[in-house]
Structures are given as structure tokens and as C-alpha cells.
Amino acid sequence: MRQPPFVREQKGETMRTADFYYDLPEELIAQDPLLDRSSSRLMHLDKQTGEICHTDFKHIIDYLNPEDCLVINDTRVIPARLYGSKVGTDAGIEILLLKRRENNIWETLVKPGKKAKPGTKISFGDGLLIGEVLDIVEEGNRLIQFQYEGIFEEILDKLGEMPLPPYITHKLQDKERYQTVYAKNEGSAAAPTAGLHFTKELLKEIEEKGVKIAHVTLHVGLGTFRPVKVDDVESHHMHSEFYVVEEEQAKIINETKAKGGRVISVGTTSCRTLESATDENGILQAKSGWTDIFIYPGYQFKMIDALITNFHLPESTLLMLVSALAGKEKIMNAYEEAVKERYRFFSFGDAMIIE
Template sequence: MKTSDFYYDLPEELIAQDPLEDRSSSRMLVLNKVTGEWEHRVFKDIIDYLNPGDCLVINDTKVIPARLIGVKPDTGAKIEVLLLKRKEKDVWEALVRPGRKLRPGAKVSFGEGLLTGEILEIAEEGNRLIKFHYDGIFEEILDQLGQMPLPPYIKHQLKERERYNTVYAVHEGSAAAPTAGLHFTPELLEQIEKKGIDIARITLHVGLGTFRPVKADEIQDHHMHSEYYEISEEAAQKVNATKERGGRVICVGTTSCRTVESAADENGRLKACSGWTEIFIYPGYKFKILDGLITNFHLPESTLVMLVSALAGREHILAAYEEAVKERYRFFSFGDAMYIGTTPNQTNVGSSQESEKSK
């Protein structure tokens, strides 16, 4: 299967540049993963697609202000550092620009020396391992000096830093937001719980690997970067109890999906655990846990378009995206939402193979 099979044409003006004032007022395209039929709704209507006894899985990671602007003390050259993942207490893997100026041994100063970094070595794909030196608490210094690492397709300045975090973000460590969760408000989550839907909180710290372009012609040749996740005993029990009683597990975002699918055994039971995942989900994958997915609209030829195609079938997804373009939906991180699944009164159909048969 070729990467080009997942291309669609997107006018640049449909890329959302700013979050909506009311998080839950974005539009939502509802796609039936079995029939490929769609309807147009507003995101707060998501509650109509959830049954009592279902389980909503949310990723409670928090984006850190991971973008640092510094200088080389010896030359004054401007340096940009984007923190990707913590390797040890004060050692981070980071994306640096311009890379040619930062060989092992080079030093960078941030905030007039409030924070300094030393390049230890060159990591995979030209990233750097940086050891930081400072007085005080690293997180407080980062909060003072760092900027939110918005994707390159967002050109506008973010007025409020917390708008690039979900309302339930707790555990700091992400370089990018789990953007499907940005649509939820505390009030909507409360309504969902009152309806009898369980909410299971898991953590996956989002790296940039998920969003890197697929450079391989054949998708099977693409390698995913690893991301750290944690699943508590409480979250695992909620998901397993839902499956046992015949409820549906609806994941909020591809990060939640990848987490539960990484930690599921072959019998479809979720394990409480932590670790690193490189799972790559594309058509042909048989889902072990997930029944439905709340997500945003993703970049053409991205691993995320491939993931949603595994759930609903490539033709159904590309047709739905074509409809979203025609109807002028807002795309990507601050854009509108999709719900991909079965309607509440349908029996659950769990595998991508069955989706393919319905075409």
C-alpha cells in the first residue's frame, strides 16, 4: 500500500489558525465506520452518540512550553531548540535549528544564562541530546522561558497558552497536544458522566514523530518514533469492565487509541502498564480495544490518516474528507472534529475487515 493512496487535496485557507472561543461549538462530521454514511453535527452533540455503559478514553498529558530560543555564547548565533522527550533528569532529546551549529560539546544560553544547555551527542534523524544546567526547578524555568510548540502550519500567535491544552491535562511531557480533546469543556464531560458513561484517563506524551511526514513510498517501510505512555490499574479496569458488559470503548484522539492498542493482549484485555510504543496502525490492522474514535482532520499522507483508514476503510475516509472540504470544515489542530464509529443503536462491529466488506 502506497503513501500516495492517502493523499487528498486541501485548500490552505481551511487550515484553522485559531481556537474557537467555545471549545465545544466546533463542527463535527459523524462517519459511520461500517456504511460510510455521514452527517453534520456540532461537537457538543457527541453525547448523543454515547450510550450508558460506554467508556470514553482520554489522554491527560499536558503540553509543556517546549520551544526555547537561545544563543551560542561564543558567536551570538540564534538557536532554536524544541524539546521532544526526557531521557534522564536533565537530559532531553531535542530538535535543533540550525543543526550545523550544534555539534557535540557546543553550548547554548537561554534567558541570558538563566538556563544553559550542552550538546552531548547526535541522536537519530539529526536530533540532539542536550544536558541542561540551571539553579532552581527546571519546570519553573521552562515555564518562564519556553513557548508553546505550535505546529508549523499555524502561523498566528497563540493568545492564551492553555488553549493548546485540554481542560483535563495533568501530566506534563508532551511536545504536541492530543488535539481531539481540545473540543471538550468541563461542563460537557460532566454531562457525559451523568449519562452513565465511564471516563478512563490514560497518559501518552505526544512526540513529533506522529506528525512527521511519511517519506517512504510504501507505508510498511515507515518507522514510527517511540512515545512514552502510562495506563493505571483504574483505567484498565474501566476499559475491561466496559468490554465485559458489551459496552463500547470510544477513544478521544489517535494518541488514546494507540495507547490502548499498544497495551492490549490478544484477548482484547487492557493491561495496567507503562512503557514506550512505536505502534503504527494502518489498513489491515485488527483493533483489539477500540470501537469508536473522536478525532480531528489530519494532514494528507500522514500516519494519522492511515490510522483512521484502518478503522473505517480508506475509501470511506477519503470520501468523508472530500465532503469536509466541500462543506468548508476547519482542519488540523484547532480545526473541527470527526466521530468515527457506529451509531448508538447499532450493534458493535469491531474490525476493519468488516468495514471493508461493506463497501
């Protein structure tokens, strides 16, 4: 669902991608997950005043009130990176599964693309899995149909690797560390990383405090890491991602709002799901579909009141989203503070709560 252009306070003002740049020393990009998920640092940002406090993630519970609702994304990352060879020449080919279509067909990213013309067959795991390139789609992605015996997910588990973002150069020792503890519905090409900080024990404590925990599903695509290549922010087009909001979960979230509680989104993916499925009257609809919602400053939030999130890449759509919630100036100031305080950045990095 495409969003209409947002109304700006100052007419005629153009928002530039470069406005969202900040300087990040490379050594602050977290390469490995911490041994204890909840021991990461936590920055609290007051979206009204811009005031910043520093603590650690275990204290997230102090910012949650009874009657609030925490909304998590229960998607599960699939080991979507596969290494194979071209049938006939044995040339090495790497593919990344992006979107599942019907009849065992996937939209994929292929490297090197020039070796993957329509009709090309690729063998993985000595023929355990065979893929045939059917067509070339937008931006050079390929549609590949797979043939195999058994259960596709089990074959993937055996042959695939976790598709870590390009800025993580270390090999992941434990696949489960790129999953949230509540990951359930398989389909993501990347983790909803704000959720990586939660342990089962911490979630239990949160529930015991009287906070409701609701779940939605959004299968995160690699569009999450796609750089904004246009100078004018509004000209950027988001990739679409599939989401599901179940009836029972919508009821929990709507009741929270009706009773005056806050809806706190865990991560930008939960936020985008909630904002996509909420109608103009502020009521969350139980539905599923594809969303390409792009949230940037000027957007009026319909559902979420607060957001738990990681620290995002310079000039990224995710940095624009958090700027829409707290204001660009407050966010850029908070990021400057995070760099100064040596916070860990990106997927395996530290967290922020904006409320």
C-alpha cells in the same frame, strides 16, 4: 513494540502513501482556536455504511450510550520551544525539547544544527538556563544536558513557547488553548488535539448520562507531524512515544468491555495507547513503556470500538489510522465531503466521530 506486517485481503497488494493524498485548500487549515471549545463542527461517520451526518460538537453526547467508556489522554504539553544563543559567539539557536532522558538530559531538535556540535553551550534567558550539547542522535537530533537553579518546569514556563505545528502560522494568545481541560501529566511536544473540543461542563454532562470517563497518558512526540517519506506504507518507521496505563483505569475499561459497553477513544493518541497495551485476548494491561505501533488498513483493532478525532494531514500516519478503522474509501469520501462543506482542518479544526 513493533507490529508484525498485517495480512491483506488481496495478497501481493502494496499500499502506497499516495493513496492517502487529498487536496486541501490552504484557507481550511484552522489557524486559531474557537472562543468556545465545544462550538466546533462534528461530522458523524458510520464505519459500516459510510453514511455521513453533520452537527456540532456539543451534540457528541447524543452518540454516547450509558455503559460506554470514553478514554482521554491526560498528557500536558510543555512549552518546549526555546530560543537561546551560543555561548562565545551569541549566534541565535532555537531548540525543541522532544524526549526527557535521565540526569537533566533531553533529546532535542536544534536549528541551525550546524551550530550545535558536541561541546557547544547554549544560554537561554540570560543564563537562567544553560544547555550543553553532548551528542548527535538519529536524524540529526541532539542530546542536551541542562543546568539551572530551581524547578525546570517553572523555568520552561517562563522561557518556553508552545511548540505549535508548522502549519499554524498565527501566534497563540493563550497557552492554555493548546491544552485539553483535563491536561495533567507534563511531557508532550504536541497536544492530543481531539480532546481540545471538550469543556468541563460537557464532560460533566457525559458522566451524568452514565458514560464512564477513563484516562491514559501518552506523551505526544513530533513524530506525529513527521511526513511519511517512503512510497510503500509498510516501510515507514514510527517514532516511539512513552505511555502509561494505570491499574484502576485498565479495570474501568476492561469492565466496560465485559459488560458489553463500547470503548470510545478520544484521539489517535489514546487509540495507540490502548492498542499497544491490550493483549491478544482483548484485555487491557496496566503498564507503561514506549510504543511505536503503526496502525494502517489491515490492522485488527483489539480494544477500541469508536474514535473521536480531528481531520488529519494528507498522506499522514494519522489518516492511515482512521482509514484502518473505517476503511480507506469511506474516510477519503468523508474528507472530500469535509472539504466541500468547508470544515476547519488539523489541530485547531473541527472533529469527526467514527462509530
